[in-house]
Amino acid sequence: MDERSLIKRAIKGDMESLEELLLIHSDQLYRTAYLYVQNREDALDVVQEASYKAFIAIEQLKQEKYFLTWLTRILIHCAYSVLKKRNKEVRIEATDEIFKQQHEPTSEALLDLLDVIRTLKEKQKHAIILFYFHDLTINEISKVMKIPEGTVKTYLRRGKEKLKEKLGGDYYDEGKRIPRSL
Incomplete structure (x- = not known):
C-alpha cells in the first residue's frame, strides 16, 4: 500500500x-x-x-x-x-555521530559543514537543518517553524552566507557546495 x-x-x-x-x-x-x-x-x-x-x-x-x-x-x-x-538550550553538539551512520566518516566537507552549522544563530540553524538534512520545502519549513515563507528564505540565505563566509572562498572554489541532501 x-x-x-x-x-x-x-x-x-x-x-x-x-x-x-x-x-x-x-x-x-x-x-x-x-x-x-x-x-x-x-x-x-x-x-x-x-x-x-x-x-x-x-x-x-x-x-x-x-x-x-x-x-x-x-x-x-x-x-x-x-x-x-x-533547562538547556537547543544545541547541535553531537550531530557527527548521526551523520556518520549515513555517510562516509572521512567526509571532510561534512565535518567542516557540521562545525560551521554549530555556530549559526538558532533560527538559521533550524532552517538549514530542516532544508538540507531533512529535505523539507520552504513551505513545509514555514509550517514547522510557524513563520512566513519569506522569513524562512531569509534565514536560509543568511545561514548560507555565514556558512560561505566561515568556510571560506577556497572551500567553495574547490566545488564543495552544501549538499542538497546529506
Whole structure:
C-alpha cells in the first residue's frame, strides 16, 4: 500500500496505518529528535511522545500531503518540552555521530559543514537543518517553524552566507557546495 493511502486510512481512524507510517519515518524522526536533544535516550523519548500525540490527534490532520510536516512539528514541540525540562538550550553538539551512520566518516566537507552549522544563530540553524538534512520545502519549513515563507528564505540565505563566509572562498572554489541532501 502506498504512503498516501496509509495516510488517508490513518486520518479515518485506522491506527495500524498510522503505526506503519511511523515505522516508515522512524529513522528520520529519530535523527531530528537527536539533533535537538543530543542524546539517545531523550531522542527515543521524544519520538515516543510524538508518536503518542500523533495517535491522539491524527483525525485533526486536514490534508494528507502535510502529514510529515505535521508530524515533524509535533516532534519538534516534544523535543522543546524535553529541553525545557532539562533547562538547556537547543544545541547541535553531537550531530557527527548521526551523520556518520549515513555517510562516509572521512567526509571532510561534512565535518567542516557540521562545525560551521554549530555556530549559526538558532533560527538559521533550524532552517538549514530542516532544508538540507531533512529535505523539507520552504513551505513545509514555514509550517514547522510557524513563520512566513519569506522569513524562512531569509534565514536560509543568511545561514548560507555565514556558512560561505566561515568556510571560506577556497572551500567553495574547490566545488564543495552544501549538499542538497546529506
